[in-house]
Amino acid sequence: MVNKENKNTTEERILESARQIFQVKGLQGARMQEIADKAGINKAMLHYYYRSKELLFEAVFEEAANRIFPKIVEFLNTDYPLFEKIERFVDYYLTTLLENKYMPAFVLNELNQNPERLVKLMSDRGIFKQEKFIEQINNAIKDELIIHIDPRQLITNIISMSIFPFAGRPILMGLFKLDEESYYQFIESRKKEVPKFIINAIKVK
Amino acid sequence: MVNKENKNTTEERILESARQIFQVKGLQGARMQEIADKAGINKAMLHYYYRSKELLFEAVFEEAANRIFPKIVEFLNTDYPLFEKIERFVDYYLTTLLENKYMPAFVLNELNQNPERLVKLMSDRGIFKQEKFIEQINNAIKDELIIHIDPRQLITNIISMSIFPFAGRPILMGLFKLDEESYYQFIESRKKEVPKFIINAIKVK
DNA sequence: GTCTATATAACGATAGAC
DNA sequence: GTCTATCGTTATATAGAC
Numbered sequence: 290m291v292n293k294e295n296k297n298t299t300e301e302r303i304l305e306s307a308r309q310i311f312q313v314k315g316l317q318g319a320r321m322q323e324i325a326d327k328a329g330i331n332k333a334m335l336h337y338y339y340r341s342k343e344l345l346f347e348a349v350f351e352e353a354a355n356r357i358f359p360k361i362v363e364f365l366n367t368d369y370p371l372f373e374k375i376e377r378f379v380d381y382y383l384t385t386l387l388e389n390k391y392m393p394a395f396v397l398n399e400l401n402q403n404p405e406r407l408v409k410l411m412s413d414r415g416i417f418k419q420e421k422f423i424e425q426i427n428n429a430i431k432d433e434l435i436i437h438i439d440p441r442q443l444i445t446n447i448i449s450m451s452i453f454p455f456a457g458r459p460i461l462m463g464l465f466k467l468d469e470e471s472y473y474q475f476i477e478s479r480k481k482e483v484p485k486f487i488i489n490a491i492k493v494k
Numbered sequence: 495m496v497n498k499e500n501k502n503t504t505e506e507r508i509l510e511s512a513r514q515i516f517q518v519k520g521l522q523g524a525r526m527q528e529i530a531d532k533a534g535i536n537k538a539m540l541h542y543y544y545r546s547k548e549l550l551f552e553a554v555f556e557e558a559a560n561r562i563f564p565k566i567v568e569f570l571n572t573d574y575p576l577f578e579k580i581e582r583f584v585d586y587y588l589t590t591l592l593e594n595k596y597m598p599a600f601v602l603n604e605l606n607q608n609p610e611r612l613v614k615l616m617s618d619r620g621i622f623k624q625e626k627f628i629e630q631i632n633n634a635i636k637d638e639l640i641i642h643i644d645p646r647q648l649i650t651n652i653i654s655m656s657i658f659p660f661a662g663r664p665i666l667m668g669l670f671k672l673d674e675e676s677y678y679q680f681i682e683s684r685k686k687e688v689p690k691f692i693i694n695a696i697k698v699k
Numbered sequence: 700g701t702c703t704a705t706a707t708a709a710c711g712a713t714a715g716a717c
Numbered sequence: 718g719t720c721t722a723t724c725g726t727t728a729t730a731t732a733g734a735c
Contacts (some may be wrong), residue, residue: 314522317523320518321711322711333721391606398599398602398603401663402518409667438687439683449654452658453650456658465646478644478647479650482647491691494699504700525728536701538728542701543728547728547729
């Protein structure tokens with residue numbers, strides 16, 4: 290499912306089980322025994338391949354974080370016109386997260402409990418270079434294509450509307466009385482609704 | 495701070511300590527010893543007053559959830575005109591959450607790990623009655639005050655932009671290189687920026 | 700009500716046979 | 718590389734004195 294190049298080695302089976310357990314229960318809530326059971330192997334094997342719970346968790350977390358963050362930057366630095374960039378960005382994120390619906394809550398929670406992980410992520414590579422996108426927004430303001438707005442506020446709004454519906458999935462499902470299928474449809478609609486909403490908010494008419 | 499009617503009894507001191515520890519570390523991450531230390535009493539007292547860790551946690555969680563959810567509904571059912579209602583709602587939430595910045599991540603995470611708690615919250619009282627607000631939105635569409643939009647999508651956007659900046663606080667602080675003070679200022683600005691953004695997005699010009 | 704001391708269980712981790 | 722058995726620690730929870 291998640292991992293196409295699954296070689297089905299013991300090491301890979303452990304990682305896949307760890308993904309599923311950690312993403313739902315978090316670092317503290319997960320049990321090594323449960324991960325071993327799901328992988329169909331013994332608890333000792335977890336330590337043979339990953340030494341400790343902490344290291345196994347880090348493997349899972351970094352993989353998840355690397356699926357979210359680098360693409361943000363990649364997108365922000367492409368050469369698409371502003372409105373098209375926003376449309377593509379929202380569509381890409383809703384699609385990705387719909388296939389990994391536990392990931393946002395997992396990553397958000399872990400970064401709240403352990404903000405140092407973010408520092409590590411940022412220094413690992415040139416993540417979070419947003420200068421180009423900010424410049425693009427400022428140019429669009431100068432050209433009177435969009436209204437005057439703090440680029441950081443705009444970016445925050447885009448990210449909020451893309452990620453919150455997943456982190457707050459139980460709330461939305463309760464609030465609007467959605468089952469799995471109608472929740473899926475609701476997010477699908479957002480792929481067009483959210484860009485329309487954003488562009489409406491900033492476009493100079 | 496958080497609790498004005500603090501009677502400073504042992505029971506209340508325990509609850510206050512539990513609030514602080516649980517909200518940062520979660521149910522599994524918190525240690526009863528740590529809560530006892532912060533309260534300045536012995537570990538046995540926690541069990542004397544709250545029987546178990548689980549029950550102590552529930553006291554904290556329900557208090558936090560009850561500070562977030564009931565006010566949502568209360569607001570949605572007031573008689574303010576649509577735009578004014580949106581302005582007041584966003585302002586109220588950003589103000590409240592700025593004073594309880596760990597709460598959104600805490601509640602979101604707990605509801606993801608234990609969605610049954612939401613069922614309990616919903617059945618406890620008439621929470622989540624949004625019919626009136628949905629009707630108000632639909633009327634505004636008919637009156638050509640706002641563009642055609644699914645009321646649920648609009649509500650989701652409002653909530654997303656109000657709550658995500660707190661649940662994703664470490665990310666925003668890293669992304670925009672904010673310290674505590676400039677983060678506070680950034681949220682303060684949102685009290686005006688977000689309603690403006692939303693009304694721009696839906697207003698018929 | 701509040702404390703110290705302790706029971707009891709669970710968990711992460713390792714040793715050592717195969 | 719994989720297993721069983723077990724160690725060492727830490728956690729929640731309780732018993733019982735004051």
